[in-house]
Amino acid sequence: MSEPWDSLPAELANDVSACWASVFPEGVPDWLTTTADLSAQDLAEALSRSLFLRQTLERHGDQIQASLSARPLREPTTESWLAERWAWFLESVDSEPALHAALRQFRREAQFRIIWRDLMKWADLQETISATSAFADICIDGALDWLYRDSCEEFGTPWGKDPVTGEDAPQKMVVLGMGKLGGGS
Numbered sequence: 001m002s003e004p005w006d007s008l009p010a011e012l013a014n015d016v017s018a019c020w021a022s023v024f025p026e027g028v029p030d031w032l033t034t035t036a037d038l039s040a041q042d043l044a045e046a047l048s049r050s051l052f053l054r055q056t057l058e059r060h061g062d063q064i065q066a067s068l069s070a071r072p073l074r075e076p077t078t079e080s081w082l083a084e085r086w087a088w089f090l091e092s093v094d095s096e097p098a099l100h101a102a103l104r105q106f107r108r109e110a111q112f113r114i115i116w117r118d119l120m121k122w123a124d125l126q127e128t129i130s131a132t133s134a135f136a137d138i139c140i141d142g143a144l145d146w147l148y149r150d151s152c153e154e155f156g157t158p159w160g161k162d163p164v165t166g167e168d169a170p171q172k173m174v175v176l177g178m179g180k181l182g183g184g185s
Contacts, residue, residue, distance in 0.1 A: 004040035005048070012048040023047065023058045029065070036068040042120065049119040056112050067109045073120075076127055077113050079134035085109070086138045090146065099146055103139060110135045140175050148173050 005016040024043075032038050047054045057064060070088075071081055089102040114131050117123035123131070151173075152158075162169040 004044035007041065008044060008048050016044050016048050019047065019054060019058075020044075023054055029061070031065045031068070035065075036072055037074060046116055046120055050115055053112065053116055053119070056108060060108060063105060063109060064112060067113065071113075073113065073116055074122065076123065077110075077117060077131040079130065079138075082110060082131065082134050082138050086142050090142065093146060096147070096150065099143060103143060107135075107139065140177075144173060144175055 003013075003017065005013040005020070008016060028040055028043060032043065033040070047057075067085075070085065075081075086106055089106045093099045093102050110131075114123075114128060114135065117131075118128045158171040159168050160171045161167070
């Protein structure tokens with residue numbers, strides 16, 4: 001009987017074979033092969049390439065199932081989809097600890113998707129870089145916007161002189177980062 005990892009090099013095949021039962025204790029779930037349109041060979045190849053993908057499937061299968069229902073892995077990871085997905089996570093945020101949890105879950109989901117598509121060569125370099133950069137921007141802007149609104153509600157809106165007009169105006173918080181802008185610099 002043929003196994004999904006048989007086409008892998010021996011060392012990788014042994015590694016995947018050894019972890020397969022812990023990642024899929026009840027066999028490969030239908031949602032991976034049907035809904036997500038992944039073959040057992042796709043799964044074996046991905047597990048051989050990334051410990052993160054393996055551990056995420058093993059520990060957070062329900063979250064990955066929801067993510068793949070929202071957008072299959074075979075579809076590109078776009079900035080607009082990442083923004084929509086972050087908005088979905090934000091719907092349930094009502095406190096700073098809930099914001100932290102939403103950020104962790106969104107990070108896990110987005111990284112799983114970006115890493116999977118990159119390592120499986122389903123995404124080109126431009127998509128991978130753009131998605132990574134968009135993901136970072138969405139996380140920073142999303143957290144900053146939520147925290148600013150929450151702080152304004154609790155402490156009031158900060159006011160100060162506008163540097164251009166010199167008039168009193170609401171002051172926004174900013175995050176200043178110096179980086180490569182995901183290759184778009």
